Amino acid sequence: MTFETLGLQPRLVTRLAEQGITEPTPIQTQAIPHALEGRDVMGIAQTGTGKTAAFGLPMAHKLLKAGTKPDPKSVRGLILAPTRELAKQISDNLRAYTEGTHLKVNLVVGGASLNAQSQRLQRGSDLLVATPGRLIDLIDRKAVRLDQTRFLVLDEADQMLDMGFIHALRRIAPLLRKDRQTMLFSATMPKLMAELSRAYLTDPVRVEVAPPGKPADKVTQGLHFVQQAEKTALLIEHLDAHRAELGLVFTRTKHGANRLAKSLEKAGYAVGAIHGNKSQGQRERAIKAFRDGELKVLVATDVAARGLDIPGVRHVYNYDLPNVPDNYVHRIGRTARAGRDGRAVAYCAPAEMSELKAIQKTMGREIPVLGGTRWGGDGIETQGRQSRGNGPGKGNGRGKPSRGQSSRGRSRGRKAA
Known part of the structure; x- marks a missing residue:
């Protein structure tokens, strides 16, 4: 299987080859054909397996095929991510995939100037990568409009739930076109994900290339x-x-x-x-x-x-x-x-x-x-004193409590980051 046989635009295939990307990963092989057909997709795959291309390439393909440019302040494809780092990584990848085309990729996240971001959105965005909170800030300032948004992607949706972004999603989703295509991607599948899928996806195809919660093999x-x-x-x-x-x-x-x-x-x-x-x-x-x-x-x-x-x-x-x-x-x-x-x-x-x-x-x-040796309920080793060893993999557990320290070894700072 190649990107060309998946049916992607030649310009995208060429651009991928220039980056040394010639063979699609399993999540890309399974998700891209469904996305190109316009199906809603729920993709479950380990981190680092190429989920960004799995949703980004089909959107870029369709936008290139349409051959039109976005209206001022409008967004044609919206990708929501829970953290600034993830949003930045997605936007960098999308820009690399679409370099040399007319597609405009924008990024809006917290911690940066609202005015500068508002100005960048003035000419419209083919693809906008955003954290939910900052997107709502820009919506409130009337710096962006979503009534022409044909594609919605929720990346790392499980973390969005963990971080309480469900309220932001409930406010953002009604602003988009009702006939949009929605894709949801994650590395894990908590129970709340099924509720999220029912609320935002229509008859989705589920693509799963690794059991939820399974770490990368290597x-x-x-x-x-x-x-x-x-x-x-x-x-x-x-x-x-x-x-x-x-x-x-x-x-x-x-x-x-x-x-x-x-x-x-x-x-x-x-x-x-x-x-x-x-x-x-x-x-x-x-x-x-x-x-x-x-x-x-x-x-x-x-x-x-x-x-x-x-x-x-x-x-x-x-x-x-x-x-x-x-x-x-x-x-x-x-x-x-x-x-x-x-x-x-x-x-x-x-x-x-x-x-x-x-x-x-x-x-x-x-x-x-x-x-070290597994801790018992009282914070003391269950199999006695362990050896210090000389480094990783050599038994250097440092399990013996230090002088003057409580054997319970209090874990400090349990407040979430």
Whole structure:
């Protein structure tokens, strides 16, 4: 199967080939023909498998075929994403697919100038990628209109539900054409997704290339049981073993991300941090420096769990386990991208056992233990004292409580990022 045999416009096929993209992925092979036929699509696939092209190429094909330009302030195709990073990644991909054509791709997200975004929307958009909150801001300012929108895409729709965007969707959807085509894509399938599908999709075809909650096959996972206060020292040992490679570290809170980044900087690492309190410019500069290798370590909250497509990321460290188990799958999906291998290491403190159990239940399997011994209900190892070892995969769990520390190893900062 090739993009040409899928029926895409030759200009798009040529542009893909120029980027070295010649063979469609499974989600693209299954979703694109249905999308080209005008069907509503519900696509379920692991992160990093090419969902953006699965919905972006059919829309670009149809807009090129129409050969017309958008009216002022109007939008012909709308893609909603839950985070700025994901929205930016989608818009970058769409611009790459459509370079050299007349199609205009715009991006509107929070943390940037409303006036500048309003001006960019004046001439209309063939494809508009937006976060829901910022789009509503622009609607209220009458800077954009959706009455001509023929295509609606909800990307990472499960996270939209988690982040409370359902109210924004209820306000945005009625503004679009009733005869629109709607596509919904996600890596997981929570129960609320069925309700979302019934509300916004008409007789959708379901395309599923991996079981919901299944991590990417090429990610090697490992788990260390470790006291909360000793996580930083263990992380530094693991980072030291791979100083030349990019490492992405996830924390649960914004404050925790800042604190950890400062500790790693003192330890001699070129490190940056991104989270919800950073401006869009700060986040983009940090991501670019990380992508270019100027930063070897990036500490982030779950704002980076989706949409961060940096093929050079070889290691993902779950410094704090996520409160939402699906986010673990998304986090570790930041490595092993574009067919590469990757490694994901999780650190579990005594107070995080419930999060670990939820994650393993979601994946349907246990994470291999690399160090430490499983915590009991009292926060003490269930099989006695463990060895320190010399690094990842060698039993360096640092599970013994440090002097003066409560054996419960309180997990600090459980407020969501």
